[in-house]
Amino acid sequence: MTKRSNLAQVIQHHWRESVPDDRLAHLIKDASRGLGRALQMRLAEHGVSFGHWTFLRILWNGDGMAQRALSDMAGVMEPTTFSAVKAMEKLGYVERRQKPGDRKQVFIHLTPLGHSLKDKLVPLAEEVNAIAIEGLEEREIVAMRRALLAMIDNLARDEAQAAGDNRRIPSTREVAGRLSSAQPSRK
Amino acid sequence: MTKRSNLAQVIQHHWRESVPDDRLAHLIKDASRGLGRALQMRLAEHGVSFGHWTFLRILWNGDGMAQRALSDMAGVMEPTTFSAVKAMEKLGYVERRQKPGDRKQVFIHLTPLGHSLKDKLVPLAEEVNAIAIEGLEEREIVAMRRALLAMIDNLARDEAQAAGDNRRIPSTREVAGRLSSAQPSRK
DNA sequence: CAAATATCCTTAGCCTTCTAAGTAAGTCGG
DNA sequence: CCGACTTACTTAGAAGGCTAAGGATATTTG
Missing domain, CATH: 1.10.10.10 (Winged helix-like DNA-binding domain superfamily/Winged helix DNA-binding domain)
Structure with missing residues (x-):
């Protein structure tokens, strides 16, 4: 209670x-x-x-x-x-x-x-x-998901940069194309 | 590093x-x-x-x-x-x-x-x-904020209900109208 | 007024997560 | 082959948050 x-x-x-x-x-x-x-x-x-x-x-x-x-x-x-x-x-x-x-x-x-x-x-x-x-429309949820992903990408890039890691961070979309299985083996 | x-x-x-x-x-x-x-x-x-x-x-x-x-x-x-x-x-x-x-x-x-x-x-x-x-447009941010507020409201309502608290939970918008100062005194 | 109730602060202890640092095990250039 | 990385797991300890429960103080009510 x-x-x-x-x-x-x-x-x-x-x-x-x-x-x-x-x-x-x-x-x-x-x-x-x-x-x-x-x-x-x-x-x-x-x-x-x-x-x-x-x-x-x-x-x-x-x-x-x-x-x-x-x-x-x-x-x-x-x-x-x-x-x-x-x-x-x-x-x-x-x-x-x-x-x-x-x-x-x-x-x-x-x-x-x-x-x-x-x-x-x-x-x-x-x-x-x-x-x-x-109460939310599908359209709103899709938009929110996209916005959140963009924010996560932005922040990951910032974080990598702050860590002195100057490799270019690929966007989620780019990486998606390189993946196929549900268990990525990380190299 | x-x-x-x-x-x-x-x-x-x-x-x-x-x-x-x-x-x-x-x-x-x-x-x-x-x-x-x-x-x-x-x-x-x-x-x-x-x-x-x-x-x-x-x-x-x-x-x-x-x-x-x-x-x-x-x-x-x-x-x-x-x-x-x-x-x-x-x-x-x-x-x-x-x-x-x-x-x-x-x-x-x-x-x-x-x-x-x-x-x-x-x-x-x-x-x-x-x-x-x-990279996000103002429009997208406004939409996301609205969606997030709706979700927070939905979840607060669910939480109150689960706690057996059957008082009606007013929506954010309703409460907003009842508030004026930056330091609400809670009754 | 006194008792019951509600409210506010505090304490204790747990959960999830992190950073920092340590250990053990593979890997690689010479 | 060997020393120098690098990787993978582990340990230790701290931050931030929570619930449960306790004590003290106000408030309400019979």
Whole structure:
């Protein structure tokens, strides 16, 4: 039972609208947190943490990749993947295997239990998505997706530049043409 | 110097595009993290943490509100505000004061140092925003903002309902009409 | 007025993520 | 073959956020 009224949140959003700089960033952050909370609430009812969802959904799409590749696909740093995978291993969702002749890489495989979660959990994400975009037209969503991708590209370019990495960063569209499988092997 | 190529991130985004459910949520999350990182990098050069920015920008717009009101405006829970304010107090950015006759509320005031950060820090946020929206048309940004607000409203409503809070949640627009000052006093 | 209730701040502890730094294992130029 | 990278995983620790729960103080209500 929530003690605080959601009115507070709405007030806050209005207030942000009146602040000239970086409103958009906060709107995006709020939307992200809202989506996160909505999914988290639902996952919790099935005993799955939000952090694990990120990795499970990748693995359902094709498991057996190295831990590092999993990090790349999830868009997080290795320590994040490491601790999540360790925890999921303890929960019996995944197994960490090595290939003979390679003592360096660790390959992540789903267990039957890990696999079985898919049918229960995916509908939850779909439900959250449906709730979030209720009342929006398909056209608006497509436009938003395009705008978000452009922003992500812009920021990635900025980040690379700031890091002194002067290689040219290809746009998402360019890379898309070079990819085919669901499990890019990163070189 | 970044060791990992940003190419990995781009691959990841492409891969997401091919996953049918909850792509939008991940796009929003990525954009949010990208914006966060970009600002964080810049704030760090001035010795300010990202977490403190959230509160400073509210206080610059008018300080002296109770800690709880600050939480509401920042859109975070009280413990988050509590620890941030404590840390900022130690850094000399803010002071926590009580009013005689009220031993309950704690009012947060900026120190001269806290005030002085505004001129240095606000341009950083503006720069990040400018980078992020580069190449986007005003029309697209307005549309995205509207869509994001609608999503946030949808999710807040869902959240309230899930919490068994059956009060009707007013839309942002409705509330906007009831507000006038930059420091809503919450009743 | 006194008791029940609500509100505000605080504490404690967990989750997710990050950076920095360490270790082990492959790879490559000489 | 060997030393110098480079790569992959691991460890340690911190930031930012949350929930749950506690204490203190106001407010409301019987």
